[in-house]
Amino acid sequence: MNNHTKIVIVGAGPVGATLSLLLSKHKIAHVIIDKSDFPRDKICGDGFTPEVARVLREISEELYLEFINAPWVQPSNGSYLHITDSLKITFDYSKYIHNFSPYYVAKRIDFDNFLVKKLSSEYATVLLKHELVHLERKNDKVYLKVNNLNNNESFDLTCDLIIGADGVRSIVRKFLHPKGLKNDKDHYAGAVRCYFKNVEKKFDFDPLELYSVPNFNSAYFWIFHLPNNECNVGIGGVSSDLAKNKLNIRSYLFQFIEESPELKKRFQNATALESPVGWGIPFNSNAVDYVGDNYMLIGDSGSMAEPLTGKGIGVSMFVALQAIPVIQKALIQNDFSEKTLIEFEQVVEKKFRKEWIFLYKIQRLVKYFFLFKLLFYPFKNKFVNRIMSKKYIKKVNAFIDKPHLVHR
Secondary structure, eight states, rough: OOOOEEEEEOOOSHHHHHHHHHHHHHOOOOOEEEESSSOOOOOOOOOOOOHHHHHHHHHHHHHHHHHTEEEEEEEEEEEEEEEEETEEEEEEEEETTTSSSSSEEOOHHHHHHHHTTOOOOTTTEEEETTEEEEEEEEEEEEEEEEETTTTTTEEEEEEEEEEESOTTTTTHHHHSSTTOOOGOOOGEEEEEEEEOOOOOOOOSOEEEEEEOOOOOTOOOOEEEEEEETTEEEEHHHEEEHHHTTOOOOHHHHHHHHHHHHHHHHHTTHHHOSSSOOOOOOOOSSSSOOOOTTTTTGGGGGOOBBTTTTTTOHHHHHHHHHHHHHHHHHHHHHEEEEEHHHHHHHHHHHHHHHHHHHHHHHHHTTTHHHHHHHHHHHHGGGGHHHHHHHHHHHHHHHHHSSSSSSSSO
């Protein structure tokens, strides 16, 4: 391998792998580095929103079809919101869909490995079990020191553009972003996941189930159904609120189940397949500066999870799609300065900022729980629920089938 390459992607999770697949589609050579080997577990809620299907179709129709028909993928055709015992809302989209589902659920150990196995051998130099241990920018280039974990030998590499897709503790962000790894707890969430088997089903269309947590209104509990009668069960909330209320969500996960008569009954024959494991979620409610001279940040490294819901995979994969035209322009002009790369940030802000601010305001409204509940009362009406469900599915279908954004 040459010691200089135009582009290096750090992180081979869904965002990094998506970038790699899109670059390869456009015949752009690059290096992708990850310190792990695959398959490997990744703590997550495992829920996949419509953006995932859209981006997979953007890469190739075959990839999309292979994903939705994989035995490790569970289609989810609705959502269930348990806000209080007297306010429960069910969105059953199964009556209105054909040949697709709005949501899918799959373990990250399977999904991430699925994408990594598709990486191009022609355009992508894939360095798994390689850890980026240091980097610095000088003379309009990024200088990297990489440790090969297979033999514990190090080597140097330079690039014109480094893309951080390496998560919350991003080394690219640490060394190149002005704020480093500093996070604002008002724009950050803590969450835990626990896999269960044999949780009693409440519905036959496998909705994403969300439950508000009494007395801790910014937190919610979830049940996402997986194949083989398994579930991803978890609880999470805004870090500042969790700290203020001294809520230990690892232990509270089981307490929440025990204190709910409905959930206690559904879990009475269930088996926890692991101890709860936790992770952090950086919200995009105040995220700025995704680019600088010779670098981009995408996914958790750029704080791109949505406030309120915490969804990040679909959003980040769709954001990665927006990066491709900017990368192409930088390559053509041989200019990887912030002045050129800022176009990526501008596109992201234009497409998403209003929605992100709105979701953040709703998230903060949860503090005033009475007002928060008022937002959902109209959906108890069957007519309103039906109209909004049809409208949503029509929108999702148009989004997934929309003409491709990236030039072929």
